[in-house]
Amino acid sequence: MSHAPIRRILFVCLGNICRSPTAEAVLRAMAPDLQIDSAGTSDWHIGDPPYAPAIEAGAVRGYDLRPLRARIVRAEDFAAFDHILVMDRSNARAVEALRPAGSATPVQLLLDFAPDQPLREVPDPYYTRDFDQTLDLIEAACRGFLALKAG
Numbered sequence: 237m238s239h240a241p242i243r244r245i246l247f248v249c250l251g252n253i254c255r256s257p258t259a260e261a262v263l264r265a266m267a268p269d270l271q272i273d274s275a276g277t278s279d280w281h282i283g284d285p286p287y288a289p290a291i292e293a294g295a296v297r298g299y300d301l302r303p304l305r306a307r308i309v310r311a312e313d314f315a316a317f318d319h320i321l322v323m324d325r326s327n328a329r330a331v332e333a334l335r336p337a338g339s340a341t342p343v344q345l346l347l348d349f350a351p352d353q354p355l356r357e358v359p360d361p362y363y364t365r366d367f368d369q370t371l372d373l374i375e376a377a378c379r380g381f382l383a384l385k386a387g
Contacts, residue, residue, distance in 0.1 A: 242319045254287050353376060
C-alpha cells in the first residue's frame with residue numbers, strides 16, 4: 237500500500253450545484269497545489285453553474301464558485317482521483333455503484349474528517365437554505381482532511 241500524499245480529490249453531491257462545488261472551491265483555496273474537482277450523482281444540472289445562493293454564500297467568505305460547471309460522476313473518476321469525498325450516504329451508494337472492478341480508490345463521507353461535530357452528512361442547502369452551515373461544515377472537514385491526508 238502506497239503512503240504517497242493524496243493529490244487528486246473529487247467531491248460528490250447530488251446535483252453538483254451546492255455542496256460539492258462549495259467543497260471544491262474551499263479546498264482549492266486551502267490547498268491550491270492539489271487537483272480538485274466536483275461532480276454530481278444526478279444528471280439534472282450538467283453544464284450549469286452552481287446555484288446562485290451557493291455562489292453568493294461562498295463569495296462572502298472569499299471563495300469563487302462562478303467558474304465551476306456541474307458534471308456527473310463517472311466510473312473513470314476512480315482512476316483519475318486518489319480520494320472521492322461524498323456529502324451523504326446516498327451519494328456514497330451511488331458512487332460505489334460505479335466502482336470498477338479492482339479499484340481501491342477510497343470513497344468516504346466528507347464529514348468523517350470533522351469528527352468534532354455531530355453530523356455525519358452535509359445537509360443539502362438547496363433544501364435547508366442554510367448555506368452558512370454548509371460552509372462551516374465543509375471548511376472544518378477540509379481542514380481535517382488536509383491535516384490527515386494531503387501532507
